Amino acid sequence: xxxxxxxxxxxxxxxxxxxxxxxxxxxxxxxxxxxxxxxxxxxxxxxxxxxxxxxxxxxxxxxxxxxxxxxxxxxxxxxxxxxxxxxxxxxxxxxxxxxxxxxxxxxxxxxxxxxxxxxxxxxxxxxxxxxxxxxxxxxxxxxxxxxxxxxxxxxxxxxxxxxxxxxxxxxxxxxxxxxxxxxxxxxxxxxxxxxxxxxxxxxxxxxxxxxxxxxxxxxxxxxxxxxxxxxxxxxxxxxxxxxxxxxxxxxxxxxxxxxxxxxxxxxxxxxxxxxxxxxxxxxxxxxxxxxxxxxxxxxxxxxxxxxxxxxxxxxxxx
Amino acid sequence: xxxxxxxxxxxxxxxxxxxxxxxxxxxxxxxxxxxxxxxxxxxxxxxxxxxxxxxxxxxxxxxxxxxxxxxxxxxxxxxxxxxxxxxxxxxxxxxxxxxxxxxxxxxxxxxxxxxxxxxxxxxxxxxxxxxxxxxxxxxxxxxxxxxxxxxxxxxxxxxxxxxxxxxxxxxxxxxxxxxxxxxxxxxxxxxxxxxxxxxxxxxxxxxxxxxxxxxxxxxxxxxxxxxxxxxxxxxxxxxxxxxxxxxxxxxxxxxxxxxxxxxxxxxxxxxxxxxxxxxxxxxxxxxxxxxxxxxxxxxxxxxxxxxxxxxxxxxxxxxxxxxxxxxxxxxxxxxxxxxxxxxxxxx
Numbered sequence: 223x224x225x226x227x228x229x230x231x232x233x234x235x236x237x238x239x240x241x242x243x244x245x246x247x248x249x250x251x252x253x254x255x256x257x258x259x260x261x262x263x264x265x266x267x268x269x270x271x272x273x274x275x276x277x278x279x280x281x282x283x284x285x286x287x288x289x290x291x292x293x294x295x296x297x298x299x300x301x302x303x304x305x306x307x308x309x310x311x312x313x314x315x316x317x318x319x320x321x322x323x324x325x326x327x328x329x330x331x332x333x334x335x336x337x338x339x340x341x342x343x344x345x346x347x348x349x350x351x352x353x354x355x356x357x358x359x360x361x362x363x364x365x366x367x368x369x370x371x372x373x374x375x376x377x378x379x380x381x382x383x384x385x386x387x388x389x390x391x392x393x394x395x396x397x398x399x400x401x402x403x404x405x406x407x408x409x410x411x412x413x414x415x416x417x418x419x420x421x422x423x424x425x426x427x428x429x430x431x432x433x434x435x436x437x438x439x440x441x442x443x444x445x446x447x448x449x450x451x452x453x454x455x456x457x458x459x460x461x462x463x464x465x466x467x468x469x470x471x472x473x474x475x476x477x478x479x480x481x482x483x484x485x486x487x488x489x490x491x492x493x494x495x496x497x498x499x500x501x502x503x504x505x506x507x508x509x510x511x512x513x514x515x516x517x518x519x520x521x522x523x524x525x526x527x528x529x530x531x532x533x534x535x536x537x538x539x540x
Numbered sequence: 541x542x543x544x545x546x547x548x549x550x551x552x553x554x555x556x557x558x559x560x561x562x563x564x565x566x567x568x569x570x571x572x573x574x575x576x577x578x579x580x581x582x583x584x585x586x587x588x589x590x591x592x593x594x595x596x597x598x599x600x601x602x603x604x605x606x607x608x609x610x611x612x613x614x615x616x617x618x619x620x621x622x623x624x625x626x627x628x629x630x631x632x633x634x635x636x637x638x639x640x641x642x643x644x645x646x647x648x649x650x651x652x653x654x655x656x657x658x659x660x661x662x663x664x665x666x667x668x669x670x671x672x673x674x675x676x677x678x679x680x681x682x683x684x685x686x687x688x689x690x691x692x693x694x695x696x697x698x699x700x701x702x703x704x705x706x707x708x709x710x711x712x713x714x715x716x717x718x719x720x721x722x723x724x725x726x727x728x729x730x731x732x733x734x735x736x737x738x739x740x741x742x743x744x745x746x747x748x749x750x751x752x753x754x755x756x757x758x759x760x761x762x763x764x765x766x767x768x769x770x771x772x773x774x775x776x777x778x779x780x781x782x783x784x785x786x787x788x789x790x791x792x793x794x795x796x797x798x799x800x801x802x803x804x805x806x807x808x809x810x811x812x813x814x815x816x817x818x819x820x821x822x823x824x825x826x827x828x829x830x831x832x833x834x835x836x837x838x839x840x841x842x843x844x845x846x847x848x849x850x851x852x853x854x855x856x857x858x859x860x861x862x863x864x865x866x867x868x869x870x871x872x873x874x875x876x877x878x879x880x881x882x883x884x885x886x887x
């Protein structure tokens with residue numbers, strides 16, 4: 223049975239005991255999927271599963287605490303759920319997880335940077351290519367060229383937590399070495415150039431907080447320090463220093479918690495490569511504490527605990 | 541229109557024109573700043589113009605900046621009585637003469653929504669008004685609608701002139717320029733504009749050919765939105781919304797703002813910054829009560845304002861020009877057209 227059929231079958235059987243199941247449906251054009259809230263058996267037909275199902279649906283879970291819901295998760299998305307469970311922000315018994323072994327999802331910005339999709343007519347998804355029909359003709363793009371960057375180094379194609387798995391366990395297929403490739407390019411800049419790089423990129427931020435609201439681990443939401451007027455931590459001015467400050471705040475609040483799902487960058491209407499900031503911090507956390515967020519529900523994130531002596535931090539020998 | 545005398549602007553003459561205008565005006569035009577982002581930026585010949593695609597953001601920032609100083613202030617203590625202090629306040633209004641080149645008809649029309657609220661109605665906003673009066677809008681008419689375009693559904697047109705000072709129609713080798721206002725007429729005196737001759741006819745034919753399907757039937761939507769105000773329709777339709785402000789900040793007609801004081805020591809400035817009805821803080825009251833506590837009430841207000849309250853207050857004018865940016869940028873791909881269709885069909 224194909225993955226989608228298995229998903230539909232599973233949802234059909236579980237739906238009665240749940241308020242709804244969150245999956246994906248076709249969006250407003252052939253290139254966009256959109257989150258789907260399946261409330262009745264009649265909604266199940268709208269469910270889709272393909273590389274356009276980019277959204278990390280786990281972002282909806284913290285606001286649904288206390289309600290019994292089902293959710294479809296890719297491997298990377300499942301790490302957000304694990305992290306939320308570790309932090310007590312959601313309850314395992316309230317959630318039914320339909321796991322999907324995933325070979326990668328596309329980055330729509332990568333497609334849009336290659337071809338003008340504004341008058342696109344149709345999209346077909348092959349195993350190794352995306353074919354897009356535009357008025358000028360038919361464009362075939364190798365799938366690897368437009369996969370989300372996170373997919374190119376994916377180590378968790380199969381969800382790490384699930385109640386039902388739609389398919390066979392898929393072992394990791396991708397190299398780990400490329401994970402920090404983009405981070406390393408920025409690390410090589412000296413401090414002044416690095417600041418200049420980020421000021422240039424972040425200058426086009428419009429402080430819309432799509433990055434925050436799309437983030438599954440950004441759970442303060444309505445009480446975010448960036449907007450709070452009392453205390454007033456940050457001016458509401460849309461200057462580059464406030465924008466840089468906001469993104470540093472966001473990234474630091476995710477230290478040891480970010481699961482690299484990339485929703486922040488995907489949601490950004492200005493296509494700012496902000497996932498790299500989180501990746502840099504993930505790299506530091508890995509080096510400092512040997513820790514990777516969202517892989518084991520029994521773990522305690524390093525900044526949620528305290529050790530008198532951290533084995534990797536040489537405090538006394540400074 | 542002031543006059544229908546058409547002029548021709550050769551594509552090759554545009555850089556020189558904008559350079560000359562730059563002596564008298566601030567000149568903004570669309571520039572590709574990355575592979576996927578096009579923004580209005582101050583014209584620099586090296587940057588190149590991106591006139592053939594919709595800008596990522598509308599030009600509203602230039603008339604209604606995301607951050608705008610309203611007044612600056614400074615406290616001064618009374619040397620005789622330290623309990624007393626006085627405050628000196630200075631207005632900080634900047635409205636230099638500006639040209640925005642390469643605007644689209646939907647965005648120019650979006651400004652007429654601002655005009656109704658900020659300059660033509662019961663209240664006058666001196667900041668917006670001064671800037672609007674100092675700005676000349678040069679609009680390039682559309683030739684090809686994008687899949688997200690729906691200007692004709694909300695009363696606009698791909699070849700519409702509302703809100704523009706000059707309209708440009710693409711013809712062989714350049715554009716046919718026609719003035720819409722006196723301001724536009726003044727600009728057309730520049731030597732870059734030559735007699736249009738046969739090109740005027742070509743422009744007329746080109747405009748005839750452009751069409752955007754009217755995909756929404758919005759008659760009666762204002763009343764219908766009130767009728768379904770208290771139904772569970774809103775919770776269902778907003779389930780996927782993540783309550784960010786991307787839709788409102790890319791919108792050419794969203795004009796909400798907040799005012800805060802940035803004080804350092806004894807001086808500071810009172811600033812006006814964009815605000816969004818999608819934020820919790822937008823309606824949070826001093827008592828702690830919030831009449832729109834969740835995304836459901838907030839999104840209902842966004843739709844209600846644009847398609848019911850605004851047209852009721854402003855002679856039927858929707859608070860939407862159909863540019864489709866909110867659809868494009870939504871992280872959840874929530875489609876405002878679909879919401880309106882379902883709202884009409886509900887109940």
